[in-house]
Amino acid sequence: MPTEREFLDFAAGILGIPPPEAAMSLSCGSIPQWDSVMHIRLVLELEEHFGFQVPVGEIAEVKTLGGLYGYARTGK
Amino acid sequence: MSAILCHDAAIAGVSACVPPAAVDNLARCTPVCGPEKAATAVKTTGFRTLRVAPPGCGTFDLCLAAARRAVGESPFSPAGFGALVAVTVTPGDEMPALANRLHRALGFPPAAAALDIRAACAGYVYGLHAAAMYAAATGRPVLLADGDVQTSVADPADPATLPVFSDAGTATVVCPAAMCGAPPSTWRFAFLSEGDPSGALRLPWGGRIAMDGFAVFRFATGPALDFLRGFLSSAPADEPPPSVFVPHQANMYMVRRIAQALGFAEDRVWTSGESYGNCGSASVPLTIAHCAAAAPHAPSPSSAPRRLFLGAFGGGLAAAAAAVDLPCGCPVSVFPLPQGDG
Numbered sequence: 001m002p003t004e005r006e007f008l009d010f011a012a013g014i015l016g017i018p019p020p021e022a023a024m025s026l027s028c029g030s031i032p033q034w035d036s037v038m039h040i041r042l043v044l045e046l047e048e049h050f051g052f053q054v055p056v057g058e059i060a061e062v063k064t065l066g067g068l069y070g071y072a073r074t075g076k
Numbered sequence: 077m078s079a080i081l082c083h084d085a086a087i088a089g090v091s092a093c094v095p096p097a098a099v100d101n102l103a104r105c106t107p108v109c110g111p112e113k114a115a116t117a118v119k120t121t122g123f124r125t126l127r128v129a130p131p132g133c134g135t136f137d138l139c140l141a142a143a144r145r146a147v148g149e150s151p152f153s154p155a156g157f158g159a160l161v162a163v164t165v166t167p168g169d170e171m172p173a174l175a176n177r178l179h180r181a182l183g184f185p186p187a188a189a190a191l192d193i194r195a196a197c198a199g200y201v202y203g204l205h206a207a208a209m210y211a212a213a214t215g216r217p218v219l220l221a222d223g224d225v226q227t228s229v230a231d232p233a234d235p236a237t238l239p240v241f242s243d244a245g246t247a248t249v250v251c252p253a254a255m256c257g258a259p260p261s262t263w264r265f266a267f268l269s270e271g272d273p274s275g276a277l278r279l280p281w282g283g284r285i286a287m288d289g290f291a292v293f294r295f296a297t298g299p300a301l302d303f304l305r306g307f308l309s310s311a312p313a314d315e316p317p318p319s320v321f322v323p324h325q326a327n328m329y330m331v332r333r334i335a336q337a338l339g340f341a342e343d344r345v346w347t348s349g350e351s352y353g354n355c356g357s358a359s360v361p362l363t364i365a366h367c368a369a370a371a372p373h374a375p376s377p378s379s380a381p382r383r384l385f386l387g388a389f390g391g392g393l394a395a396a397a398a399a400v401d402l403p404c405g406c407p408v409s410v411f412p413l414p415q416g417d418g
Contacts, residue, residue, distance in 0.1 A: 016112055036289040037113070037236065041120040044329050056301065056333040060294045 002050050007069050014038075014045045024066030039063075046072065077303075077310040080265045085208035086258035087400065088217065088249040089407040091146040092362040093138045094352060095243055096412040098125040101353070109235040117239035122328025126242040126353035129225045133413065134168040138245025139223040140181055141417050146247035147182065147219065149407035151256060154182050158216025159189040161206045163199035163357050165279060165391070166224045167192060178221055188216075196277070197324050197390025198267075199357030201398045204386075205265045207250040217251035224356040231284040240327070241285065242353030246361040259381065261401045264315065268303045268395040270295070277391040292390065296326060300389035301334055307397040308338060308385070318344075318385035318399060320367075325349030325359035326390060334387070360388055368408040380404065 002010070004024065012022035015033050028039045043059050046052075050072045054062060062068055101123050105114035118124065129138065139162065147154055160182070162175035169177075175190035184190070189210065195202040200222050207220040223245030230237045253260050272278070276291035308318075321340040323331045328349050335345040346367035348359065355362055364384065381401040389395035 036293075037120055038116055039290070040293065040327075040329060041116045044120065056297045056337045059297060059333070060290050 001073055004069065007050070007072055008065060010049055011042065011046065011065050014042050022065060024069060025064060027064045043068065077266055077306045079307070079310065080205065082205065082208040082212065082263040082265070084253040084260050085211050085250055085263055086253040086256050086261070087402055087406055088152070088251045088256040089146045089150045090246065090248045090361050090365045090368070091142040091149070091408070092244055092246040092358070092365040092410045093141040093145070093413050094362070094410065095127040095129045095133065095138070097128070098351065099128050100124070101126055101239055105235070105239045108233055108238055113235060114239070117235065120327070120329060121239050122350055123239060123242070123353040124350050127244060127355070128227045129243040133225065135164050135166050135223045135225050135245060136168050136174060136177055137417055138225070138243065138413060139174065139178060139221040139247065140245070141413055142223070142245045143178055143182055143219055143221055143247035145409060145411065146249050149409070150217065150249045152217045152249065152251070154184050156216060157184050157188050157219055158214030159207070159210035159218045160184055161191060161193060161203050161210065161218065161220050163193045163195065163203040163220070163222040164224050165194055165196055165356065166226060166229055175221070182219070195357065195394060195396070196392055197326065197357055198388040198392060198394045198396040200360040201265065201386050201388050201396035202267070204248070204250065204398060204400065207248070208263060211250050211252055215252055217249055217255065220248040220250055222246045222248070222358045222361055224358060226285065226356050229279055229285050234284070236287050236289055237285050240287070240354050242355045244352065244355040244358045244362050246358045246365070248361050256403070258401065258403045261381065262315070263398060263400045264311070265396070265398045266303070266307050268299065270299060270393045272391070272393045276393060279391070293330060295393045296330055296389050297334065300395040301337055303395050304334070304338060304387045304397055311399065315399060316383045319382040320344050320346050321385045321387065322346045322360055322363050324388035324390060325352070325354050325363060327354070357388065360386055362410065364402065365408040365410045368402060368406070369410060
């Protein structure tokens, strides 16, 4: 299971933002970089890197880094 | 789930004609989206290369080339066909219909019906159902043409659609099973239409395709996935299990996740999107031709027909599913548009 910091740092790299700006409350649409196309890539990259899967029906519903981290923590 | 059964139809050939040049998706998107967003688009879609019709090449040209190949490789002469069904959202001229123009160019008999179907990404399954019904009703082979030049209606400055849409024309010959020596079988179809009040995927009259990626993703992984799951679980006990899943090539990540959710291992999912992008409804027959040509007997070495589970979803918002047979040895091909045909 990744630590919060590991998770946020990796997400920041995908989003192209400085790591300190990546917070669990950051959400899709709240910054220009995180649009719907980036959202799918973010989920895909996080899944590949940390070895978990967001249930397919929830991919478009989970909108915050904190929500995604919840899946990373439980591995599914 | 209510399903529609068609008895003793057979696929006697599938051809796909694509624009000649494979266009690198990253290079195509970079000037519009910038390097980072272009990389994101390619990673997200999984489409490494697209096919873009050259100027002057329309849906008619791609479908005609595919149709000539499919009819030529079939045991049937144009004069023997009973109907021509065309599936497209980019027919070129609205009237005469694409089907009427193909019908004339191919030399089909005047009494053979010709009509277009507009059903966006789910269109091939609708067309296959119509073709099977015409084949049964006329006792003759039927040509199903399915194609689009989507790049002609995609905004070249829209980063949501530029990395996605691609062009192809396909032709499928459907006939009564006995006419091509295929064993008797029953095909099963089901359809879903939800309407699209929020405008998730729209092509306004004379305008450009507009797509709300989230809304389409939500439909595909929600109602469409539930519909496909229901189709599989409601199969009659005597229906052969699907050999392979042939999904609409909406987006490779989406396709992989939907296939996984339906219980298909990777080697039982046919794809073509990596090389050909999302060709709209034509992505299903293009994928059939691409994968069956590469592995004529996959996934099993037997000579029994392969049972294909077709799953398509998208504009409408609509979805369609079918369980049909693809005989081994059925002629299939994907080829570039010959020079001078565009």
